[in-house]
Amino acid sequence: MEIPICTVIFIMVVFLVLRSEGNSEKREKEKRILLNDPDLINSEIEALRREVQALTNAQTTYQSKITSLENKILQSNRGDTYIIWGKKSCPAVNGTRTVYNGISSGRQYTNPGSGSNTLCLPHNPDPTPVDYPKHFQLNDPSVSGSIFGAEYEFTYRNIAIDDDVPCAVCVVSNAALMVPAKTSCPVGWTVQYIGVLTSGSDYSGHYGTDYLCLDENPEYMTEGARMHNYDGKLFYPVHAECGSLPCPPYKSKQLISCVVCSN
Template sequence: MYLLCVTFVIATALLGVDSRECNDYDLSASDQSLIEMMKHYLHTSRGGECPPQGKTSNTGVTYVRWGKKTCPKGVDIVYTGQAGGNYQSHKRGGVNYLCLPNDPENGQHQSYDNDQVYGGEYEVSSTSKPSGWSGSMGSKEVPCAVCYRKQRSAVLMIPGRKTCYKGWNSEYNCYLMSDHKVYSKRDYACVDKNAEPLDNKNGDENGALFYPLRTKCGSLRCPPYTNEADVLCVVCTKSNV
């Protein structure tokens, strides 16, 4: 109500200015003071309504949640899919894991020989698996979900930790996995500690494989690290305010 009253006063003053000859008119000290007061009031009263320059309330970040079909609670899901990538024995070509959507828009059939997009499988057993996992996960396909966390400005995967540093928010914690060291090089992926299979099929068709990793002391300093241990990781995001 007060804002409306002040607006009316300043509008009346400016109307009086416009009713005179513009070329001849000079603002009096009281008129100038009133205008400056109104500018200051509008600037301060609207400070809470307008976001700071360079920041908007609808910004966010995306990340892949490997090993799960859903995103963490309160996080929007962009799409759910299946992990994939280049075949485990191929020595060239793509090296990163892919989160392939479950509703693809397929291209035309081709006859040339350069197949590089396969499904991904957990390569674990009762004697080679992350702590807490079941060996029955072996050779089952890996699901994934692409997640969108609103009002975040950065996303970071931290290897060797299960908690985020101060000022960062944990999205999910997990085990660091990749292909086996005797095969071609592959990106490291942070696979959810409570990973699940894509479905109940168990074809052992290989493709882009996910092996559990462990540390090796030497050039890796122990302590603080521990020799031949599970490698933990955590996906963290940072607020934009």
Template sequence: MLLYLAFITATLTVLVQCHDCKDYDLSASDQSLVDMMKHYLHTSRKEECPPGGKSSTSGVTYVRWGKKGCPNGVDMIYTGQVGGNYYSNKGGCVNYLCLPNDPENGDALSSDNGQLYGTEYETAGSHKPSGMKDMRQKEVPCAVCHQRKRSVLLMIPARKTCYKGWTSEYSGYLLTDHKTYSSKEYLCVDKNAEPLDNKTGNEDGALLYGISAKCGSLRCPPYKDATDVRCVVCTK
């Protein structure tokens, strides 16, 4: 490939030098070579510059739990509310979902297998992490975010800052359902979490409680017993 480019460059140099020669005409083979070089340069520039100057779609996506929007400088794909399985259901899904506020609803289904509910905060009293507001029985918002400038995403539990070389997207607290209810995943909920709206009501559904560390099989130190658990979402 390098030899090919060197040959083309040398040939073009000769052609340019002869441009001022009297009565000089390009031969068919010379013209063909010039056309080939033009095509090569054109296609190379197209690969380097996306059509219309649009940015690449590379990057990482993540859910910002507990907030309606994304951090400054990060694109929001959509905003919505957190959903999940009913807190007392013994089977079915264990994960929480970020449900968009503009759903495309399905058709009627005569089934008693209801598993998609809204999610409520139960962050009050002993179940409230020290740095969060009391939002008991308020619904939980979320936002799906696209960070174009990064390529790797990592949620680190039990940390409020990222390790060296990583950038923090947001930090918060690990929340999940109560230990006496059905199992759920851990969510890293923003430390400045907000309610979905001003409505308050004990509608249940999926629930989110603060959790604490328990020493024993969890070594203390470095951990500390009966403390809320921080988390941070990092990109690189």
């Protein structure tokens, strides 16, 4: 005989209710057992303690790894330094700081010897150690090098010929580079300052020096008399010469710009 569908549904509902009550009774019984069994309670507490200790150990391990990674990042990003020529302080760009300001210096322009690079000498030199050699003769230039202060050899904006050239040593958080013939930086890099490319001159008897990026708004030293011609280390602007240097895009006799960038 076929059982009516409503009867089947009623039987299923009764079954589910009874099973639910049975599960509730079972859970209630388990609770009573847990509350009345000290050993079981202590076992559960000990298990929880082990889990907490495991989590604490894992946290310590992860924190150690994080600290190690942070130290590696700091070591890889110790920063870089550059010298801004023609200025007494560094630009306020992305945390750039002035380490010290100084005096642009190098070899005398007709001297084939001494150093070839330009230095930023501090205003407060320390005394020479007492055990430095004293055997050289001042009238014999072959036994020692020499260094001179620097002068501009052109007039531009705030400066005039024979003004003395200041400088400052700057530190940035990451890398720094000078890009000649540009007034903008590569993608992802920040402009520190824009300038004019300078070097020694092509005059006969003059000796070459390094190419330096002079700030586009240069300043002059105020320690001595302004525009006093001592002719030590000299700053000249740099122009393009066509040939191996393609023209265009370069132009003959055109002065070259420059930019110092950081990332």
